[in-house]
Amino acid sequence: MFGRxxxxxxxxxxxxxxxxxxxxxxxxxxxxxxxxxxxxxxDHTLLKPEAMPEDVLRLCDEGARWxxxxxxxxxxxxxxxxxxxxKTGLRVASVAGFPLGASRPDVKRREAERxxxxxxxxxxxxxxxxxxxxxxxAAVEEDIRGVAEACxxxxxxxxxxxxxxxxxxxxxxxxxxxxxxxxxxxxxTSTGFGPAGATAEDVALLRATVGSKxxxxxxxxxxxxxxxVRMLAAGASRIGTSSGVSILEELRVLCGE
Numbered sequence: 001m002f003g004r005x006x007x008x009x010x011x012x013x014x015x016x017x018x019x020x021x022x023x024x025x026x027x028x029x030x031x032x033x034x035x036x037x038x039x040x041x042x043d044h045t046l047l048k049p050e051a052m053p054e055d056v057l058r059l060c061d062e063g064a065r066w067x068x069x070x071x072x073x074x075x076x077x078x079x080x081x082x083x084x085x086x087k088t089g090l091r092v093a094s095v096a097g098f099p100l101g102a103s104r105p106d107v108k109r110r111e112a113e114r115x116x117x118x119x120x121x122x123x124x125x126x127x128x129x130x131x132x133x134x135x136x137x138a139a140v141e142e143d144i145r146g147v148a149e150a151c152x153x154x155x156x157x158x159x160x161x162x163x164x165x166x167x168x169x170x171x172x173x174x175x176x177x178x179x180x181x182x183x184x185x186x187x188x189t190s191t192g193f194g195p196a197g198a199t200a201e202d203v204a205l206l207r208a209t210v211g212s213k214x215x216x217x218x219x220x221x222x223x224x225x226x227x228x229v230r231m232l233a234a235g236a237s238r239i240g241t242s243s244g245v246s247i248l249e250e251l252r253v254l255c256g257e
Contacts, residue, residue, distance in 0.1 A: 101126030148183030190220030197221025207235030
């Protein structure tokens with residue numbers, strides 16, 4: 001089911017259409033088609049600690065309206081989001097070990113299991129950053145593998161967050177390789193809570209490391225259409241942002257609407 005990430009070719013086609021706007025919109029089936037394809041690459045995200053139930057419901061309604069890939073919410077709101085989206089087919093994603101990655105491996109696994117029991121279908125986990133920096137790759141792999149096993153049992157996607165701003169390039173490569181070996185379907189740049197967010201350089205490094213069969217998610221500080229396009233052009237196959245609606249509105253303006 002997860003052996004190949006089909007998105008990069010789709011990304012290339014979409015970026016070509018955007019580059020050719022507004023003529024590209026007509027060739028590509030119109031503005032709505034471009035916006036739908038762009039939205040399908042975006043995780044519409046709300047992980048702020050102050051988020052209230054009404055904010056989560058608004059996020060879900062926006063997700064359903066625009067057709068994002070998933071909505072991403074903290075574990076305490078997974079059930080609420082899943083119920084709101086029950087008839088829409090939109091995926092609910094949640095997090096484990098977030099945002100520090102410093103929980104015990106068994107706690108991360110249980111957190112993922114509970115989110116999956118509450119109807120999440122994707123989990124974004126933070127790997128053991130300190131262990132990775134120390135070079136203890138066996139511990140990092142064990143940490144990821146438990147969550148990967150929980151996800152596999154539920155046929156759910158696992159995205160592993162590296163928090164690239166805290167790592168050397170060598171550590172980023174090692175972390176991505178371990179994540180793939182442990183069973184992740186995506187590697188992800190950042191939590192959005194670290195010292196810096198996604199960069200095109202980190203996206204390109206991760207893509208070069210994992211190849212074409214694994215997804216690369218860029219997240220953290222992506223607030224404009226230009227930001228998102230830069231990440232996609234560097235090799236991202238998913239964008240995580242809390243600015244998805246404004247980015248799509250910006251795209252519609254660019255399309256001439």
